[in-house]
Amino acid sequence: MIENPAIRRDRLSSFFAAFDVAAEQAMPEAANLLLLGQAGELRSLVFLPHAPAAANPGEEVLAAVSIDFGGPANPLIAALPDRVELAFEAAPAMRAVADLLATEASARRCGRQIALDNLCRLLLLLLLRHMIDEGSARPGLLAGLSHPQLFPALVAMQEAPAHGWSVDELAAIAGMSRTRFMALFPRVLGTTPMAHLAHWRMVLARRELERGSRVKLVARRIGYSSAAAFSRAYQRTFGEPPILMRQEHAVPGRAALTSR
Incomplete structure (x- = not known):
């Protein structure tokens, strides 16, 4: 990646090329990505870039995932706030990916780890894209x-x-x-x-x-x-x-x- 002189003007590709994203299912208190809902239906996500969830989020946890963003040196993750919450009502594409992620996290099928890693990577990409579109006040x-x-x-x-x-x-x-x-x-x-x-x-x-x-x-x-x-x-x-x-x-x- 760092040898390529081309300037593509893509705001996220360089970060995903430089840092590996890996995921594994975790208990809610040890996870940094929580998919929340009611009656089995996904409603929102809570993303904690810097630390696992320490408290009960107040909704049913449909999937809890611990994501490694390639280490603490990742400057994009370091720039995020401590807690990000997003309602899927305003992000249907993200909800579709989150549905697949919740299904894979709860199943024990062949290729599960590859699916988890790639779905987390895609969900993170969509979330970062959403945050860039929304802008940052700090x-x-x-x-x-x-x-x-x-x-x-x-x-x-x-x-x-x-x-x-x-x-x-x-x-x-x-x-x-x-x-x-x-x-x-x-x-x-x-x-x-x-x-x-x-x-x-x-x-x-x-x-x-x-x-x-x-x-x-x-x-x-x-x-x-x-x-x-x-x-x-x-x-x-x-x-x-x-x-x-x-x-x-x-x-x-x-x-x-x-x-x-």
Whole structure:
């Protein structure tokens, strides 16, 4: 994903490409996605991005799922509020997916885990799309992805992190002057364009290292001219050198490759 220079202006694809979504059925108190209803009929969902449900939601729980969003580094999940509630009456497509999810969660059929993972992924995609369409009142990534002028610049950085982006280039993509862009971006996202780009690069780098990629290769993929410069930036961000993450996820018997 991070090698692809194409800029597709798709606000969610880069996040789903970078982070794996896995799901498993759970007890309601240990779940972060609850499908609620009455008399067996789905009515709403409760989504808790940052912690499992701790209290009785007050309705019948038709399905309770624990979703792993690819770790706490996922910046889109981190940007969401602590609790999201949605009535299916206003989202028929989401309800259809939730119905299938509830059925799979309660059954023990072949391919169940694949179905759960993919249905949760689709439901999460639809929910995030709905939230982007609704907009966000607080500064952050969700607000930026909801902004009609800023989101193309955000997606450009997300889709081509290795590109040597400049403020002028990003402002042109957003269709505004440099001055206007530099004033608006931090007001909507709570950070500067270059700080956002640097953080996104580090997030991608960490995911690539977790997946077993070599330090030099990761550095090149996210736009660093040398592994040393990348290692310094990585350590400033995460407080440890990238080689440690690489070693933790190295294939057994191939430790000699971890520093390459």
